[in-house]
Amino acid sequence: MKIGLISDLHSNREALNAVLEHLRDQEVDKIYCLGDVVGYGPEPEFCVDVVRGHAELCLMGNHDDALFRSAADFNPHARGAIEYTRTRMQPKWYSSGEKKERWSWLEKLPLSHQEGRFLFVHGSPRDPVREYVLPTDGYLNPEKLRSIFDSFEGVALAGHTHHPGIHDEALRFHGLDGEDSCTMELPSDEKFFVNVGSVGQPRDGDNRACYAILEPDAVTWHRVPYDYRETMNKILATRELSELLARRLQVGK
Ligand code: ZN
Numbered sequence: 001m002k003i004g005l006i007s008d009l010h011s012n013r014e015a016l017n018a019v020l021e022h023l024r025d026q027e028v029d030k031i032y033c034l035g036d037v038v039g040y041g042p043e044p045e046f047c048v049d050v051v052r053g054h055a056e057l058c059l060m061g062n063h064d065d066a067l068f069r070s071a072a073d074f075n076p077h078a079r080g081a082i083e084y085t086r087t088r089m090q091p092k093w094y095s096s097g098e099k100k101e102r103w104s105w106l107e108k109l110p111l112s113h114q115e116g117r118f119l120f121v122h123g124s125p126r127d128p129v130r131e132y133v134l135p136t137d138g139y140l141n142p143e144k145l146r147s148i149f150d151s152f153e154g155v156a157l158a159g160h161t162h163h164p165g166i167h168d169e170a171l172r173f174h175g176l177d178g179e180d181s182c183t184m185e186l187p188s189d190e191k192f193f194v195n196v197g198s199v200g201q202p203r204d205g206d207n208r209a210c211y212a213i214l215e216p217d218a219v220t221w222h223r224v225p226y227d228y229r230e231t232m233n234k235i236l237a238t239r240e241l242s243e244l245l246a247r248r249l250q251v252g253k
Contacts, residue, residue: 003029011043042238124156125156162201169191183219
């Protein structure tokens with residue numbers, strides 16, 4: 001079993017294309033998407049169609065979910081992008097079948113998926129869509145992280161923070177170190193919380209797209225350079241999208 005794990009694509013066509021290209025050489029059996037296909041970026045329909053075409057499973061992310069409710073709890077930049085995405089994608093009665101199918105696919109995304117000892121979510125095992133498990137939780141918020149570890153068995157895998165890495169049972173976080181790829185073992189008698197990182201808006205200071213490959217006893221992250229300037233230019237050319245959303249692609253923060 002070898003599963004390609006993509007998450008937090010955020011309507012970034014260039015990053016998604018680069019990651020799929022990279023995945024082509026990895027001989028994965030299937031691809032799972034851990035949510036946030038849309039939001040922040042300029043090309044939501046493209047990303048939805050690619051995920052529908054390539055991923056065997058796609059979970060609900062908080063940005064996907066926000067299309068169907070109020071985004072009042074989002075910051076103004078994120079909320080503006082949700083409104084832009086909703087305006088583009090929400091079908092009217094006279095819209096094409098294609099547009100209606102995309103919308104209802106997004107609306108029906110599942111919240112979590114269990115497979116053997118692996119639990120897949122967007123955010124956290126106890127609040128699969130919204131809760132953040134931060135790299136700093138081990139020392140700033142150990143009770144929260146302990147309670148999260150108590151809420152699952154085996155290995156939980158998530159996205160949401162856009163910060164790739166792994167928490168072990170001792171609540172230590174191991175992030176990536178600027179490598180092109182990085183493998184960590186997942187011994188079968190231990191618990192882990194794995195963050196697969198973000199394809200379309202990395203925030204760990206490395207602006208390359210990030211995804212992971214899961215094998216029965218190891219996880220490997222890959223960093224993939226992409227033409228972020230192209231994505232930035234598309235964001236800057238879109239009045240409804242804040243320029244801050246373009247700039248953060250350059251710095252990876
Ligand atoms: Zn996200």
